[in-house]
Amino acid sequence: MVSLMVDSTTSMLSSWESLIDGRGVADIRVDDDLRSLSADIISRACFGSNYSKGRQIFSKIRTLQVILSKGGLHIGLPGLIYIPTKSNREIWRLEKEIDSMILKVVKERIETTQEKDLLQMILDAAKTYGDEDKLSTNVAADRFIIDNCKTIYFAGHETTATAASMALVLLAAYLDWQARARAEVLETCSDGVPDADMLRRMKMLTMVVQETLRLYPPGTFVVREALQDMKIRDLVIPRGVSFWVPIPVLHQDPELWGPDAHQFNPERFSHGTAGACKNPQAYMPFGVGPRVCVGQHLAMIELKLISEWILQIASFS
Numbered sequence: 001m002v003s004l005m006v007d008s009t010t011s012m013l014s015s016w017e018s019l020i021d022g023r024g025v026a027d028i029r030v031d032d033d034l035r036s037l038s039a040d041i042i043s044r045a046c047f048g049s050n051y052s053k054g055r056q057i058f059s060k061i062r063t064l065q066v067i068l069s070k071g072g073l074h075i076g077l078p079g080l081i082y083i084p085t086k087s088n089r090e091i092w093r094l095e096k097e098i099d100s101m102i103l104k105v106v107k108e109r110i111e112t113t114q115e116k117d118l119l120q121m122i123l124d125a126a127k128t129y130g131d132e133d134k135l136s137t138n139v140a141a142d143r144f145i146i147d148n149c150k151t152i153y154f155a156g157h158e159t160t161a162t163a164a165s166m167a168l169v170l171l172a173a174y175l176d177w178q179a180r181a182r183a184e185v186l187e188t189c190s191d192g193v194p195d196a197d198m199l200r201r202m203k204m205l206t207m208v209v210q211e212t213l214r215l216y217p218p219g220t221f222v223v224r225e226a227l228q229d230m231k232i233r234d235l236v237i238p239r240g241v242s243f244w245v246p247i248p249v250l251h252q253d254p255e256l257w258g259p260d261a262h263q264f265n266p267e268r269f270s271h272g273t274a275g276a277c278k279n280p281q282a283y284m285p286f287g288v289g290p291r292v293c294v295g296q297h298l299a300m301i302e303l304k305l306i307s308e309w310i311l312q313i314a315s316f317s
């Protein structure tokens with residue numbers, strides 16, 4: 001997994017290097033590039049050697065995401081999504097196109113060898129999930145595969161790119177932390193390409209990423225439905241009600257994190273989450289419980305790798 005991230009990151013950094021002028025300076029807008037990088041990594045992790053087709057699929061999903069995000073007013077008004085407006089027709093066309101592109105890649109995969117990527121795991125799950133979830137018909141199995149491919153992209157693409165951008169913004173604003181993190185990077189990995197073991201040993205960088213995810217968690221809510229009537233202190237939650245737990249509020253509560261809860265201070269994580277917060281469960285950038293983010297380890301490695309490499313080649317502000 002780390003090597004596929006290294007491949008993607010190398011090409012982004014080469015394109016940055018070409019922008020450096022004679023004084024060794026470049027003015028680079030990083031957020032779009034980080035979004036592309038994250039899409040690239042997810043495409044490789046999900047679709048393996050069929051990655052370029054995966055990239056096309058994900059680029060269409062991104063277009064769909066942009067159109068959907070503009071439709072905020074539709075939320076809560078039942079029936080509007082069925083009216084053939086210009087944007088709805090565009091959404092339906094894209095959805096159909098994405099579904100058939102995913103199924104085409106899946107068909108090719110089934111006819112060729114098995115690879116060890118996320119798509120293969122989804123295909124295996126579709127086979128074994130079986131009758132219990134009514135996936136025995138081909139239509140249901142196809143839906144399961146398509147929806148899971150889309151979920152992985154939606155859940156893993158923008159989140160990681162946003163966190164990477166915020167980590168760089170914070171390191172650019174707190175030059176003392178940039179210097180400390182760079183010193184660790186240069187000590188641990190002096191000759192360029194980091195591996196999984198080196199990334200694991202970079203404690204300072206882990207603290208910076210953890211603090212970034214505390215202050216700017218890309219997933220802002222964890223949503224749950226009460227399966228039975230329940231009571232949390234004085235709050236009564238009837239069965240069937242969905243409740244939203246606002247992650248940033250928990251992450252910046254001075255009662256849990258101390259008086260500097262609103263400040264960037266990676267040092268608080270020097271003894272792990274338990275040392276940083278009165279109630280470690282309140283730190284939930286990746287959610288909590290059985291539905292915790294399945295991509296959290298991949299995301300942490302990706303975030304550390306990107307920051308590590310940029311720290312190694314450049315000073316930034």
Ligand code: HEM
Nearest residue numbers: 155156159160163219285286287288291292293294295299
């Ligand atoms: C910094 C990056 C990321 C953040 C902050 C993040 C955050 C989250 C959060 C808050 C949830 C909800 C968990 C819950 O309800 O308890 C979630 C779920 C999920 N995430 Fe992530 N995520 C990230 C990266 C990724 C990546 C890279 C992938 C895929 C490779 C991914 C795949 C998923 C999936 C599939 C779910 C749904 C899990 C389920 O419902 O069982 N995420 N993520």
